[in-house]
Amino acid sequence: MTASPRTIHPPTLRDADVLVSARSLGEYVDMFGLDEADLRRRIVDCPGGAASAVAEICAAGGDAVAVDPQYARGADELRARIHEDVDRAVSHLQRREVQYDWDVRGGLAGHEEIRRRAAEQMLDHMAVAPERYIAGALPGLPLADDSADLVLCSHLLFTYADRLDTADHVAAIVEMARVAPEVRIYPLVDHAGNPLPELVRSVIAKLKKERLTSRIEPVVRPFQLAATTQLVVERTTNRRP
Template sequence: MLVTSRSFDEYRAFFGLTDDDLGRRVLDCCAGASGFTAVLAQCGGQVVAVDPAYAGGPDALARAARDGTSGGQAIITDHHDRFTWRWYGSPERRAEMRAAAQRAFSADVVGRSGGYVAGALPALPFTDGAFDLALCSHLLFTWSDVLDQAWHEAALVELLRVAAEVRVFPLVVQGTGDDVPFLADLVAALRERGYAADTVPVGYEFQRGADRMLVVGHG
């Protein structure tokens, strides 16, 4: 799995984040080498990033982030007809955003290492209700070709243990952008457990048709 570096602006768009949302206690799970935590922390936000890759130390992380950038580009090249550049404007603009995000991450992970916690779903190293909002960018559903429905349900229940609300983007499989066959069943299973679960449109599209997030909260 790639360790990628999406930016604060991309996260804002993926998750429809308002200024009020950004004032809440936020968890970025699976944060990878994203610049979101660095930028939000610089603006005074209460934010923690968690990812299993943080167990590897700064050099391994920097290498993984560089590999993530080239690996992500290869996925786009292989499936170029499944992407639209409307939101980014151009491939160059997207590359600039990612490079800036990676620089922000690299500086913050060294200078403010307490904000970056090694941990993995479906068992996070946080107490119940430690966060108001958990954001999950490009792990759940994205890698549903290797992580099954049972894993997704366990991961979401764990995120709802530590956070009042969970937002997940995107809701399609990486590369092809195919629909996730078990998404509707998973939403039904979450509702049966008593959670409020809905897919909500967002103002961002890169993989064609990937313009919704999943929002789950305590019902």
């Protein structure tokens, strides 16, 4: 999977507004219902943040890349930002502990260890395989049409519904569907855990006009108690010229 010379549009959100999250492949399996067949597909993680999913997939012989505007930072600056945001994420979880199923992640201490280990694994992999970590931001990904089979979008769309409107969501999803015929988005609640039924319905309706089909699927093992579903978007016809 290689980057294309496609122009990168300015990011929809300022870098400082979006938490650079560190999550493991195990968390991705839970969030997106990934199975062995999925993990053999060409995968794009967008935004990749500090997740170790790409590192773990590639270590197992798979093909994956991550895209994130933070990857434009220098190595030292990126490492500092990631560790700062891991601290922020852990602090957030401590304040809202009752909103999460800790049995899924082994308690707060276990979850913190997962986050920190994921961040280090991602940074180590970036050092030896920088081509797998592409600087770019929605709604203009520097990837060629149909260069992947599956795009995974975690904790950006819907999570930041206070800053992204319906048009922003649609533009981002249409762009991801340009890169791959299937897009999975999780969660469908905002950062406070509030459901967003009106926004989800509006986005689905507008995606239909873009010849994209959408369905809401349950998440088997949600860590965030309110985040029990994901949105699966598919392009069932050839891309229009």
